[in-house]
Amino acid sequence: MIVMRKDLNMRKGKMIAQGAHASLKVFLDRGALAADGPTFTFTCTPAMEAWLGGRFKKVCVSVDSEAALDDVAARARAAGLPCAVIVDAGHTEFKGVPTKTCLAIGPADAPEVDAITGALPLL
Numbered sequence: 001m002i003v004m005r006k007d008l009n010m011r012k013g014k015m016i017a018q019g020a021h022a023s024l025k026v027f028l029d030r031g032a033l034a035a036d037g038p039t040f041t042f043t044c045t046p047a048m049e050a051w052l053g054g055r056f057k058k059v060c061v062s063v064d065s066e067a068a069l070d071d072v073a074a075r076a077r078a079a080g081l082p083c084a085v086i087v088d089a090g091h092t093e094f095k096g097v098p099t100k101t102c103l104a105i106g107p108a109d110a111p112e113v114d115a116i117t118g119a120l121p122l123l
Contacts, residue, residue, distance in 0.1 A: 001105045001113050003072050004123050006062040008101060014093055015102075015123075018086050022104035023058060025084035045082065051107035061120035066100050075116045076105045 002019040004010075010018070031042025044052065051057070063069050069085070076083040085103045090096045106113050 001117050002058055002060045002102060002123075003069060003105065003117060003120065004060060004062050004102045005064070005066065005069055005100070006123070007064050007066075008094070008099065010093060010101065018088060018101040019058075019060060019104070022084050022086045022102050025086065026082045026104045026106070029084055030082065045108070047106065047108045048082065060123040061117055062123045063120060069100055069103060072105075072116060072120075073103050076103075076113075079112060079116060081105050081108045081112060081116070 002022055004015055004019060027042050027048070028040075030044070030048075031040055033040050063072060073083055073085050083103060083105050086101050088094060088099050088101045090098050093099075105116065
């Protein structure tokens with residue numbers, strides 16, 4: 001699940017890039033680059049393993065504020081779900097101000113994610 005802030009009025013390309021960053025960061029946050037070579041290893045949950053071995057389903061929903069994004073992230077973390085928040089550096093938008101743009105939750109079982117994001121509107 002990708003949760004995007006609509007209040008920022010990002011260009012569509014910017015939103016796509018931010019969502020892609022979030023979905024990748026969920027995995028990168030669970031791993032590390034090997035000290036002895038160009039190998040990156042990460043630990044998967046069973047749901048992550050199933051997602052990697054199957055279809056790469058993603059759903060995009062929206063919130064209307066940073067506070068709402070933070071709330072969704074906090075609830076995902078409290079539920080023990082993989083979660084990654086993206087903070088844009090502000091080089092191309094946001095006048096140089098680092099800005100939380102979106103977050104990714106999962107991969108995880110749909111009922112667990114739906115309990116947190118099910119009431120959010122599709123993007």
